[in-house]
Amino acid sequence: MQRRQFLELALTAAALAPLGRVAAMPLGDTWETAFRAALEEAPWLLGYLGCEDRPFDASAKVTGTWPAALAGSLYRNGPGMHSLGGWRYRHLFDGDGLVQCWRFGNGEVRHRARLVATDKLERERAAGRRLLPGFGSLPPDAVGLAGADDLNPANISVLPQGDRLLALWEAGSPYALDPETLATRGPVTFSAETRGLPFSAHPRQEPDGTLWNFGYLAGLNKLVLWHFTPDARLARAVVRDVPRIGMPHDFVVTRQHLLLLLPPLYPDPGADAATLLDSLRWHGEEATRVLVVRKSDLEIVTTLELPAQWVFHFGNAWEDEAGVIRFDAARAPDPRLMTETFRELMRGTEADFTTSAARPYRYRVDLQGGTAEEEPFADMLGEFPLVLPAEVARRHDTLVMLGRDLDDRPRHDGLDRVCVFDLACERRASFRYPDTELPEEHLPVTAADGSRWLLGPSLDWASGQSLLRVFRLDDVAAGPVATARLPYALPLGLHGRFLAG
Amino acid sequence: MAKDAQWLPRVCRTAAGTIMVATLLLIALLAQAPAAAAEIQLVVEDVRSEQGVLRLELLRIGDGSEDGVTTAQIMVPAVVPRVRVTLHDLGTGRYAARVHHDVDDDGAMATNLVGMPTEPWGVSNDARGRFGPPRMTDMAVDVGDEGGVLRMTLVH
Ligand SMILES: [Fe+2]
Numbered sequence: 001m002q003r004r005q006f007l008e009l010a011l012t013a014a015a016l017a018p019l020g021r022v023a024a025m026p027l028g029d030t031w032e033t034a035f036r037a038a039l040e041e042a043p044w045l046l047g048y049l050g051c052e053d054r055p056f057d058a059s060a061k062v063t064g065t066w067p068a069a070l071a072g073s074l075y076r077n078g079p080g081m082h083s084l085g086g087w088r089y090r091h092l093f094d095g096d097g098l099v100q101c102w103r104f105g106n107g108e109v110r111h112r113a114r115l116v117a118t119d120k121l122e123r124e125r126a127a128g129r130r131l132l133p134g135f136g137s138l139p140p141d142a143v144g145l146a147g148a149d150d151l152n153p154a155n156i157s158v159l160p161q162g163d164r165l166l167a168l169w170e171a172g173s174p175y176a177l178d179p180e181t182l183a184t185r186g187p188v189t190f191s192a193e194t195r196g197l198p199f200s201a202h203p204r205q206e207p208d209g210t211l212w213n214f215g216y217l218a219g220l221n222k223l224v225l226w227h228f229t230p231d232a233r234l235a236r237a238v239v240r241d242v243p244r245i246g247m248p249h250d251f252v253v254t255r256q257h258l259l260l261l262l263p264p265l266y267p268d269p270g271a272d273a274a275t276l277l278d279s280l281r282w283h284g285e286e287a288t289r290v291l292v293v294r295k296s297d298l299e300i301v302t303t304l305e306l307p308a309q310w311v312f313h314f315g316n317a318w319e320d321e322a323g324v325i326r327f328d329a330a331r332a333p334d335p336r337l338m339t340e341t342f343r344e345l346m347r348g349t350e351a352d353f354t355t356s357a358a359r360p361y362r363y364r365v366d367l368q369g370g371t372a373e374e375e376p377f378a379d380m381l382g383e384f385p386l387v388l389p390a391e392v393a394r395r396h397d398t399l400v401m402l403g404r405d406l407d408d409r410p411r412h413d414g415l416d417r418v419c420v421f422d423l424a425c426e427r428r429a430s431f432r433y434p435d436t437e438l439p440e441e442h443l444p445v446t447a448a449d450g451s452r453w454l455l456g457p458s459l460d461w462a463s464g465q466s467l468l469r470v471f472r473l474d475d476v477a478a479g480p481v482a483t484a485r486l487p488y489a490l491p492l493g494l495h496g497r498f499l500a501g
Numbered sequence: 502m503a504k505d506a507q508w509l510p511r512v513c514r515t516a517a518g519t520i521m522v523a524t525l526l527l528i529a530l531l532a533q534a535p536a537a538a539a540e541i542q543l544v545v546e547d548v549r550s551e552q553g554v555l556r557l558e559l560l561r562i563g564d565g566s567e568d569g570v571t572t573a574q575i576m577v578p579a580v581v582p583r584v585r586v587t588l589h590d591l592g593t594g595r596y597a598a599r600v601h602h603d604v605d606d607d608g609a610m611a612t613n614l615v616g617m618p619t620e621p622w623g624v625s626n627d628a629r630g631r632f633g634p635p636r637m638t639d640m641a642v643d644v645g646d647e648g649g650v651l652r653m654t655l656v657h
Contacts, residue, residue: 144629146656147617192611195619222615239614 031347032088038348044412046461047438047492048345050082050095053125056113060102060468060484067470067481069447071105072500073179074455074468075158076441077167078493080115082346085129091136091277092342096121097155097167097175098491099182102457102468102484109468109484116154116167116175117184136277136343147196148172149187156201157495159211161232164188168201170215170249179499190226190234197224197237201495202250202313206393212253212295214260216245218267218276223291225258225298238298242291247280252317252327253393257301258293259317259325259365263310265335277343282334284308290365290372292325304365304372310335312358315385318395325365328399330358330383331374353413357381360401360421378428380405383415384441384495388452397424398473400444400454411435418442418456420476429477436462438492444473445498456480459492466490539593540648543575543586545600545623547655551579553604557586559651562595562641569597569637579604597640598625598651623653 039045080098082089089095097116102109115121120132130139132151145151152172159166159174166174166188173196176185189195198215205211209230216223221243227236244266251260264283273279287305294301310332317327336356344351360382364373382401391398402415410416410433418439419430433439440457447453452473459466466489469480543557554576560569577586579602601610602621611620628639642651 144631144635146629192619193614195613196617197613197615217615220615224614237614 029083029087031090032083032086034347034349035088036348042348042350042412044414044438044461045345045348046464046489047414047459048082048092049491050088051080051098051113051115051491053081053084053115056100056111056488056490058111058486058488060109060111060486062107062109062482062484064470064480064482066104066107066109066484067447067451067453068107069449069451070445070453070470071448072103072445072498073160074102074104074443074457074496074498075160075165075179076100076102076457076493076496077116077154077156077158078491078495079153079155080113080491081121082491084124085127087130087139088346089130089134089137090275090343090346091134092345093155093338094134094137094153095155095491096153097169098493099158099165099167099177100490100493100496101179101182102455104484111466111468111484111486112182113490114177114182114184116177118152118154118175119149119187120151120153133275136275138274148198149196152187155494158497159203160497160499168199168203170200170202170247171198172196174199191237194224194226194234194237197239199224199226200249200251204251204253204392205389206253207390212251212258214248214251214258216242216248218245218247221245223260225293227295227298236298240293240298240300242300250311250313252314253295254317254319254325255393256295256319257317257325258295258298259327260291260293261306261309261311261329262289262291263335264288264308265310265339277339280335280339282339284334292365292367302367302370304370306363306372306374309333310338310356310358312338313383313385315399315401316387316392316396318393320395322366323368325367326362326395327365328360328362328377328385330385330401331361331376332356332358350413354381357404358383360385360403378403378419378421380419381415382419386441386443388444388446389498390446397422398444398452399423400442400473402439402442403430408432412438412461414438418454418471418476420444420454420473429475431471431476431479433458436460437467440493441495443496443498445500448500455496455498457493457496459489460485461489464489538590539644539646541588541591541596541644542648542650543588543598543600544650544652545584545586545655546582546652547657548579548581548584548602549621549655549657550602550604551581553579553602553606555579555584556601556603558599559588559591560597560599560637561592562597562637567637572596591644593645595641595643596625596649596651597637597642598653599623599640600653600655602655621655621657623655625651625653627652627654 079095100113149172154167154175165179173187203213211228213226264286267279271279290304292302315328381404387396399421417432454471456469628635
């Protein structure tokens, strides 16, 4: 009798899961065909072709002078394999996680990449076709779900944690990998009572090693908050009720608080939708809520409002002398990049992404006065904001973003430059990539000797090679000091972390 | 509630290929003995540990109840990798089954902070939900005079 209740609760969690009707089996997948035809016309789409089901290992060819002090591993993750059994995913976010490691030191740069062997991918490999639904894809004859982890592709980011590397999704468990071989060990359970709870792909790590994260349960309207000690032990995990929580992707941390933005994008429970994506409704007339959580007891202390907006990624947050929370983010007017562009991209349809693209904004949240304010701080498109690890949760002077100036006209549809903001002096330095290259998330890092560098992966779509460029963080405009070039092209990735040593 | 000896299920240790006549830990039969008699096998696959017990529930569907009416609740030892329980002299009709591997044997399904099960469970036909729990109609198996088998694979 109780068991029935439990099963029902369990499967409510699967409400996250895009399910629904069974699509008719096409004769030859039209999306696969359409994408390949579009690729002929627009070769920069190579970044979205997806990889084959195979391992990648290579020694990179280095030109320029790799900084002697810069040794360590750059781990990255992102949707890697989009097609299996001749059927192509309908959304960019559904591809199986491809975890990469760029390892450099002693004048050598080596690269390795492996698809995360999730339970989902293992089942689908055995079947020779897609079985499970994704965020925005419903394969023909899809099977049902026992829980959100059934469709976990572990494809957004990574987190080095002790003797393991975690591959992160946002609606389920992290997957543990061997940090050396990148072989998949399996899903991670931090404690019995947190088993299966969502662990977002954007945990925030303070300079002392303390780690915070959140997770959303869109179907249950719950927020999970995670707190780990510097030695990676789970200190606390709590669940808070948050009506219409939607799907927050990232958050920020200050010395005293955690802060989330909740854009008004929710699943419509009445929607007869094939996928979770299809069930989402944008309520542009509503506010984007600002949720402030007190670190000490993980209680929600304030909810404020901003105009409707969509934010994937934040830079960093801190509290000023007056206790006002300051943060920056890549702010979009609506989520159409996700709900439309990243879907159309999968069949190679031209979609003007610029109207819904994010721009650099900064915010002030005054808890005493109960106000939240925002303003743009650079007239450009911008995404993938990052700060140096040593500046997380305190005032940061340097902010890195990929960008595109409004009069830039690259021969591809993406961002075309990397920008380094000196926030104290309100100055921007940038490097514009050649049109034949698509830059990916660039990471500011500090080497063992204190020197500051910028690690810049990119895809040279013209030559079909993936690259890693290194810039001086303090002189990005001078261009890369070294470039490592692979003998193969990898799908454009999402997020990474650098581990020095 | 008095029980006839013929109602005692037998447990087969399939892995060992031997039949263990039920010195069962618990049997509770809640339904009246019907006129027609059929044999029903409940098969639980992918049992990964012999800790604790399996708690099975057989439900009869129809008779005006969409949700099914509990016909038997059975507790048997957990045996790796498969457990088979045979129930005799049940009426023909539509049935569904659920199982919970009560690993810590505390009589309740262990759950995480939001109530999702953290002990293995399964339902007949391995039915899975779409936007919710599996439907009873997907779990249903028709049992005629020749008997029937209800299979479920544990979800871990
Ligand atoms: Fe992200």
